[in-house]
Amino acid sequence: MSFSPLIQQLVTALRCLPGVGPKSAQRMAFHLLERDRNAALELSAALAQAAEEVSECQQCRTLSETDICELCASLSRDRSSLCVLESPMDVVAIEQTNSFAGVYFVLGGHLSPIDGVGPDDIGISQLLERIAQGEVKEVIIATNPTVEGDATAHYIAEQLKRTELKVTRIAHGVPVGGELEYVDGGTLAHALAGRRLL
Known part of the structure; x- marks a missing residue:
């Protein structure tokens, strides 16, 4: 019909x-x-x-009705800690945890040469300019745990190698409350590789 x-x-x-x-x-x-x-x-x-x-915040590139979003404008945020994410929805997810008080940078995607997405397409130069301003002491890379997300994380880490910055990657592994028998092999492998001392 x-x-x-x-x-x-x-x-x-x-x-x-x-x-x-x-x-x-x-x-x-x-x-x-x-x-x-x-x-x-x-x-x-x-x-x-x-x-x-609604457009992008001029500092972090998340969605905002103003030139500078509410999070970037807040005087209570720790500007020495910068969390790099793939999308504005990732900012929402982290903010809902109430466990991060730093600032953000939204890439707007991930590197994907097969799709023609390179560093300039996801704002890497803007990220490096922001870091060069000198406030940031730690860059937390929180791209998705996918092949493209990992490639993006490695690319950013490589770009920051010559700096004095602490560059970290969010942990990936077994979810809280999860049972090992139901967790896929890739997730278990990440969890084992990212183990820490008790």
């Missing part, structure tokens, strides 16, 4: 969201048009406003 052009346009637009396939997009479109037109109008207005007014 084919939809009218406007309905098809809406379904196609909804499919750009992660994890939304054709059927889910159709359900969302029909729900908004059949049952909740006010929510559809609110959603479209909020999306348009966010797309217009």
Whole structure:
């Protein structure tokens, strides 16, 4: 069955969201048009406003409505500790732990030569400029534990080799509350390699 052009346009637009396939997009479109037109109008207005007014923080590159985000503007953050992440969602994840009081730098991705993503595409030069300002004493690399995330972490560490900075990588391993028999081999290998003294 084919939809009218406007309905098809809406379904196609909804499919750009992660994890939304054709059927889910159709359900969302029909729900908004059949049952909740006010929510559809609110959603479209909020999306348009966010797309217009949200950009990157000039210091950390996370999403922000202002030139300098709330975290970078805060006087209570420890500016000597800089955590390097792949995405703004990673900032949210770390902030929810309430265990890091430093500042952030968001790469906006990871190195992937096969996809044509190089150092300039993920803001490595901006990161190095920020570090060169002299406030940072430790760089915590918190890229994802993937091949690309590890390659990005190694590249950044290599760039910082000649500095006096402490460069660390977040630990990877067995989740708290996890049972070894259910943990995959790669995770166990990382956990064993990253073991520490008790």
